[in-house]
Amino acid sequence: MIVNSGVVRDPVHPEMYFIDGVVESVVLMLTGERAVMTSSVRPPTPGGSSLHPLGLARDYRTKYFIPSMQREIADKVREILDSRFDVVLEGPASPSPKYRDRVAHLHVELDVQ
Ligand SMILES: [Zn+2]
Numbered sequence: 263m264i265v266n267s268g269v270v271r272d273p274v275h276p277e278m279y280f281i282d283g284v285v286e287s288v289v290l291m292l293t294g295e296r297a298v299m300t301s302s303v304r305p306p307t308p309g310g311s312s313l314h315p316l317g318l319a320r321d322y323r324t325k326y327f328i329p330s331m332q333r334e335i336a337d338k339v340r341e342i343l344d345s346r347f348d349v350v351l352e353g354p355a356s357p358s359p360k361y362r363d364r365v366a367h368l369h370v371e372l373d374v375q
Contacts, residue, residue, distance in 0.1 A: 264296050266323075270303040274317035278302065281347065281370050285322050288338045293331065298323035300367055311371060319371035329355035336368055347372055 263286045265271060271278075282299065289297035301321035304314045313319035324332040336351035343349060351357065353366025 264298045266298060266300050269299055269301060271299070272303070272317075274303060274320075275372055275374065277346075277372050278317065278320055281320055281343065281372075284339055284342050285320075285368070285370065288335055288342070289322070292335055292338065293327060311369060313371045313373075318374065319369060322368040322370070324351065324355070324368050325353065325366035332366065332368075333357065339368065339370065343370070346374070 263282050282297075286297045289295060299320060300323050301314065302319075303317050304310075306312060306315050311319050314321075324335060327335065332351055332353070332355040336349055340347075340349040348371050350361060350369045350371075352361040352364040352369055354362055355366060356362050356364075
């Protein structure tokens with residue numbers, strides 16, 4: 263996993279490292295590229311997930327992949343993770359209209375609440 267400079271990785275729920283492993287494997291398998299973590303622990307942002315400040319969400323880069331590959335990555339990560347996790351493809355390639363106006367990335371969160 264490549265981590266963007268400035269990304270605060272800890273403190274997070276230990277399951278975030280399980281997500282890292284799954285995303286790293288899926289991205290490498292499907293694209294031959296290393297996965298890139300673009301965000302983890304951060305202060306609350308308008309419209310952003312409230313789980314980032316709690317260490318329960320991570321973001322990964324998808325923007326350099328074609329739309330069909332972005333969706334394939336999201337689908338495979340979702341297939342491997344169990345139902346405690348939510349996997350959301352954001353950006354123009356998102357299957358959901360409500361996430362299409364965002365910068366392209368894969369958001370994965372653990373719903374422990
Ligand atoms: Zn996020």
